[in-house]
Amino acid sequence: xxxxxxxxxxxxxxxxxxxxxxxxxxxxxxxxxxxxxxxxxxxxxxxxxxxxxxxxxxxxxxxxxxxxxxxxxxxxxxxxxxxxxxxxxxxxxxxxxxxxxxxxxxxxxxxxxxxxxxxxxxxxxxxxxxxxxxxxxxxxxxxxxxxxxxxxxxxxxxxxxxxxxxxxxxxxxxxxxxxxx
Numbered sequence: 001x002x003x004x005x006x007x008x009x010x011x012x013x014x015x016x017x018x019x020x021x022x023x024x025x026x027x028x029x030x031x032x033x034x035x036x037x038x039x040x041x042x043x044x045x046x047x048x049x050x051x052x053x054x055x056x057x058x059x060x061x062x063x064x065x066x067x068x069x070x071x072x073x074x075x076x077x078x079x080x081x082x083x084x085x086x087x088x089x090x091x092x093x094x095x096x097x098x099x100x101x102x103x104x105x106x107x108x109x110x111x112x113x114x115x116x117x118x119x120x121x122x123x124x125x126x127x128x129x130x131x132x133x134x135x136x137x138x139x140x141x142x143x144x145x146x147x148x149x150x151x152x153x154x155x156x157x158x159x160x161x162x163x164x165x166x167x168x169x170x171x172x173x174x175x176x177x178x179x180x181x
Contacts, residue, residue: 001021009035021064025130026061027100084135093158
């Protein structure tokens, strides 16, 4: 389950709804993160140590995966923290979080299926499907952002990013069918 925007706002009002549901991934921006953090922890987030604040919030929610969106995306499932700081562009456009949430849903499904099929991939086993899916979605969103900005510059919109999902997937992950035959 991927929860973004208004869903994150609702959780800042009623955090017990999600506590302990480890198959959920929350994708707050900085403002949403601070609101949720204050609601759950009872103090303001330490913005000088985003990794620790993200890990602390995740742990307090029962190891629900958190993707704190920002210049670098901070991801934690409560036990560990990873950061996605790959290239993007100086242009952030409305709807970009929707591309992240949608692709995250796909990657999350793939990760859960890999776990059900008992695939012994070391990174998946170490970080779990929610954190791996979150990282893959952040990476893809940043790649689509960079590709669209290269073509469209500051006039780029999220639609331009969506048009580059195929190129982004190919660039990041390649065509495994072709590479194995």
